[in-house]
Amino acid sequence: MNRYLVATAGLSLLGLSVTACGASPSSSSTAPRAITVGTLYSGSGAFATSSQPQLAGLKFWISQENSKGGVYVGAYHKRIHVKLVTYNDQSSATTAATLYTQLITQNKVNVLVSDFGSVLTAPAVTIAQEHHQLLFDPTGTGTVFFTPGNKYIVLTALPTSGIWPAPLVQFLLAQHISKVAILYDSNDFDASQAATVDSGLKAGGVTPVYYQAVPSATASYGTLIQSIKATNPGAVLEFGYPPNDIAFLQALRSSGVHFPMVFTAFPGQLHQLLESNVGQAGLSYTYSYGFPPQLAYNTVNEGLGTSAFVQAFAPTDPASVNFLDIAGYQTGLVIQAALRHASSLSQLALRNAVASVSGSLNTIDGSFKIDSQGGQVGELLPVSQLFPSGSTTKIQMVYPPASATHSAVYPAP
Amino acid sequence: MPAAGFVVANAFYPNQQELVMMMVYLALAQGINVIYGFTGYLPFGYVGFFGAGAYGLALSVLYLHVPAGVGLLFAVLAAVAVAALLFPLLRLEGVYFAIASLAAAEALYEVISNPSLAAVTKGPYGINLVSAYNANASFVAAVALVAVSMGIVVYLRTSRLGLALRAIRSDAVSAEFAGINVVQRRTVAWLLSAAMAGAAGGTFAWYTSTFYPGAVFDSSISIFAIVFALFGGVGTTWGPALGAVVLFGVYNAVGISQPQYFQLIYGVLIVLLVLFLPGGLGSLVQRLAPRWRRLRRTPGRGPEALPGVGGPDG
Amino acid sequence: MLLEYAIVAGLLFGVFYAYLALGLNLIFGVLRIVNLAHGDLVMLGSYLAFELYYAWHWSPLLAIVVAVVPCILVGGALYLGVAPRLARAQDPEMMSLVLFFGISQVIEAIAAFGFTSNERSVSANALGSHPVGILGQAYPVTWVVVAAASVPVLLILFAYLGRTRLGRATRAVMASPDEAAAVGINVRMVSALTFGVGVALAVGAGSLAVFMLGGVTPTEGVSITILSFAVIVVGGLGNPLGTVVGGLVLGLAFQLTLTFLPNWASLVPYVLLLAVVLTRPTGVLSRARRLA
Structure with a gap:
């Protein structure tokens, strides 16, 4: 029997030594030679379309800083070169967990940035907390991530999903739309938005006439649209991920049903993707959230403003710039502010520095403001509407009045 | 014990998460070994027990406020309860069983992640067990998991139960004639296998502590467990363990940045194994080391399959 | 009104499901193996339709026809290549299951290389732009066109099985390979041809699946295989006509x-599958009814 045991133990080690290649420990006695930023991206899978632009935005920030000789680190009073370490998690949360640990324990990154969205950020939350590593979370807005005891997370580029729809609720109430239908996908991200709209409307005296969760894999919306039509709603809100929004808008168009107002989350965020799949006719006069760059912030005190960013990021194809490019860049700006103000490179010093700039940082993504748990409460998302323009559609902000660039057309023609 | 190998590895290998995953997959591969290697039932939906275990631990910690170590018992209980519910599946054979078990696992996932049950299971909103999180304790649990799952397989290889199971596998009718209670023995193997996956799921949940239902019902978990077990060779003591350690090591070296390459590699491996080396890597080792094989005469599918072997490699 | 709508929609989808699962059932009927790569072949068909439409500006429906000859050749050759080895295995049924599982993984990986894992969808406009009225209600034109395209495929296949010599030989092999061989039918060639036809049916159905099941991704194969398996289990394994019943x-x-x-x-598909498999285990395993 012993023979087995020795063999197996030996093999365990063999297997591990295979995996151990590629680790590069860095020492940090004086000023480090480079600031290592570690992140994951999805080269494929459900989140690839969103993850890749987010990484591109972060890379853009790094190249901007490195072209100036590095990012300014206040603790050492000098600019230090930024080095990026990335791995592909293939949209798998399980793979991501291993890779986040690898970034922390083997690559010993100075700055940890999570992948796009709540699903791929979830495994990072505990891992970061356990290793006392601050997690810069660009777009993982899940409500379960932000807990009173956890100092090791900051949400950089979006508000928590619970407060996304706050302006939307105000808009619905201001338009006196009394019959609201809500269809949402059963995942944390969409369900928390739906719950916020539901409770917000009820507080305003409006009870949704249709409030239904459907599995995230739903593709046949045709039948559901008939059920919604039977309630004769004045507004239909669909909360999903991009594939759901595409399937819903396509089904709506091909079913020939017309609603006075249709709201989906992603046309404002991934305009080109939605337009290439749904087309002008399917998007015209629908509503969405307003995200940068359509929502412009040109008065900033950190980094580039909207027009300058779009010019520098995609000089040949400004229309291709989407929100997630900006989310990645915005995360870089928060890191930059933290590095400038932190008294050392320790993770808690970075966290305190982020807290110290909260409320005074105005960027391409609006006013950066976090609560004590690291959740984002600035950067509110206005309501936008898509108007036909030539052979495509153009996104205009319609609510609240302070950010409006156009007045809302309700009911949709 | 191989468990000791992981303890040693932990001392100098910094990515503990990867070690834990390797141990979890080792236990899962051994669980596949118990049900497929000893009875011939191949559960494509094996991840159902894993997910049940993860939720067994999570919900007992959240609602009964038991320590996570005790929660592991609930993980096993939950998986065993699901297995008991699925007893009727054992009436099916071959493909029907394989695909029905896959459907059962998918159905379980749809139920647990259903928003209508959010009050009980937290539905699609996911689990947060940060309060119970303890990296060292859950690492120890994973080491124990490896020890126990190896122990179970060693027991099956040497006990009357294992002998009976192999007799049933090679010829159920004759076994019945020989006085073996076929249904009962299969049931025991089914429950054991489910318990192993449940414990693995519980350990994973404890170590990960923040997860969405999709992460613990991910069908690639079944796929990996089956591939690892087949690669090493089922019906043997250490084949699945070897498969898990080697292939998961390869996965972390190659697959982590380009998982498609890994998928391609193991897809091709499976095809080659089926065509040229049905007994798995274990049988290759046995073939190359005849002296060693004489030392430990191993019944089971490896050597029996050898006459059919035609190709030079695996 | 909602009930009526659901029934008509159910029938339209049902015809499509029958087409989707037919290849799986045909292969099972003749070869007694479950093609676990079925869903992955459907996925490849969806990509074929996508490429035809966007790269060549052809109707995606042409994929049904375009796929036939290459699929029969590739599928037949694959069958002839692996069958002898499988036949020698200790447990051919289990080994074929594992083999096709491996093939399914390979197809998925290659598709991810070739098409990336980003979801792709074909605009519904490819099949028409105006909703179709049935019994006073409007249905998406995609549903109607897909159902209308599925019916002739089903009819052609049944005509093939019922009216041609090769089709009758195929049914003879389905009933009993030994008896078929005894009356001089080349079982091996019939099996290879049937495997090829099954592959062609799967790939062809893929061109419609991209409209009915949402966009296409390389990983969608497994769920399509389960869905198709549910259809053929409900309708009767190895019974091509039953596939239509199962689909509906x-x-x-x-x-x-x-x-x-x-x-x-x-x-729904999982529960139906489990319910049928568990309540009629013998009924599922036996092949009581057969194409007349």
Whole structure:
């Protein structure tokens, strides 16, 4: 029997030594030679379309800083070169967990940035907390991530999903739309938005006439649209991920049903993707959230403003710039502010520095403001509407009045 | 014990998460070994027990406020309860069983992640067990998991139960004639296998502590467990363990940045194994080391399959 | 009104489901193996339709026809290549299951290389732009066109099985390979041809699946295989005509659940599959009814 045991133990080690290649420990006695930023991206899978632009935005920030000789680190009073370490998690949360640990324990990154969205950020939350590593979370807005005891997370580029729809609720109430239908996908991200709209409307005296969760894999919306039509709603809100929004808008168009107002989350965020799949006719006069760059912030005190960013990021194809490019860049700006103000490179010093700039940082993504748990409460998302323009559609902000660039057309023609 | 190998590895290998995953997959591969290697039932939906275990631990910690170590018992209980519910599946054979078990696992996932049950299971909103999180304790649990799952397989290889199971596998009718209670023995193997996956799921949940239902019902978990077990060779003591350690090591070296390459590699491996080396890597080792094989005469599918072997490699 | 809508939608989807699962059932009927790569072949068909439409500006429906000859050649050759080895295996049924599982993984990996894992969808405009009225209600034109395209495929296949010599030989092999061989039928060639036809049916159905099941991704194969398996289990394994019944049952059950209990709709194929498999284990395993 012993023979087995020795063999197996030996093999365990063999297997591990295979995996151990590629680790590069860095020492940090004086000023480090480079600031290592570690992140994951999805080269494929459900989140690839969103993850890749987010990484591109972060890379853009790094190249901007490195072209100036590095990012300014206040603790050492000098600019230090930024080095990026990335791995592909293939949209798998399980793979991501291993890779986040690898970034922390083997690559010993100075700055940890999570992948796009709540699903791929979830495994990072505990891992970061356990290793006392601050997690810069660009777009993982899940409500379960932000807990009173956890100092090791900051949400950089979006508000928590619970407060996304706050302006939307105000808009619905201001338009006196009394019959609201809500269809949402059963995942944390969409369900928390739906719950916020539901409770917000009820507080305003409006009870949704249709409030239904459907599995995230739903593709046949045709039948559901008939059920919604039977309630004769004045507004239909669909909360999903991009594939759901595409399937819903396509089904709506091909079913020939017309609603006075249709709201989906992603046309404002991934305009080109939605337009290439749904087309002008399917998007015209629908509503969405307003995200940068359509929502412009040109008065900033950190980094580039909207027009300058779009010019520098995609000089040949400004229309291709989407929100997630900006989310990645915005995360870089928060890191930059933290590095400038932190008294050392320790993770808690970075966290305190982020807290110290909260409320005074105005960027391409609006006013950066976090609560004590690291959740984002600035950067509110206005309501936008898509108007036909030539052979495509153009996104205009319609609510609240302070950010409006156009007045809302309700009911949709 | 191989468990000791992981303890040693932990001392100098910094990515503990990867070690834990390797141990979890080792236990899962051994669980596949118990049900497929000893009875011939191949559960494509094996991840159902894993997910049940993860939720067994999570919900007992959240609602009964038991320590996570005790929660592991609930993980096993939950998986065993699901297995008991699925007893009727054992009436099916071959493909029907394989695909029905896959459907059962998918159905379980749809139920647990259903928003209508959010009050009980937290539905699609996911689990947060940060309060119970303890990296060292859950690492120890994973080491124990490896020890126990190896122990179970060693027991099956040497006990009357294992002998009976192999007799049933090679010829159920004759076994019945020989006085073996076929249904009962299969049931025991089914429950054991489910318990192993449940414990693995519980350990994973404890170590990960923040997860969405999709992460613990991910069908690639079944796929990996089956591939690892087949690669090493089922019906043997250490084949699945070897498969898990080697292939998961390869996965972390190659697959982590380009998982498609890994998928391609193991897809091709499976095809080659089926065509040229049905007994798995274990049988290759046995073939190359005849002296060693004489030392430990191993019944089971490896050597029996050898006459059919035609190709030079695996 | 909602009930009527769900029933018509269920029938439209049902015809499509029958087409989707037919290749799987045909292969099972003749070869007694479950082609676990079935869903992956459907996925490849969806990409074929996508490429035809966007790169060549052809109708995606042409994929049904374009796929036939290459699929029969590739599928037949694959069968001839692996069959002798499988036949020698200790447990051919289990080994074929594992083999096709491996093949399915390889197809998935290659598709991810070739097409990336980003979801792709074909614009519904490819099949027409105006909703179609049936019994006073408007249905998406995609549903109607897909159902209308599925019916002739089903009819042609049944005509092939019922009216041609090769088709009759195929049914003879389905009934009993030994007896078929005894009356001089080349079982091996019939099996290879049937495997090729099954592959062609799967790939062809893929061109419609991209409209009915949402966009296409390389990983969608597994769920399509389960869905198809549910259809053929409900309708009777190895019984091509039963596939139509199974498709309609599944289509109706799914659309009715989606209308009245939307939360639980995705459970439908799994529950139906388990219910049939567990309540009629002998009925499923036997092949009582056969194409007349």
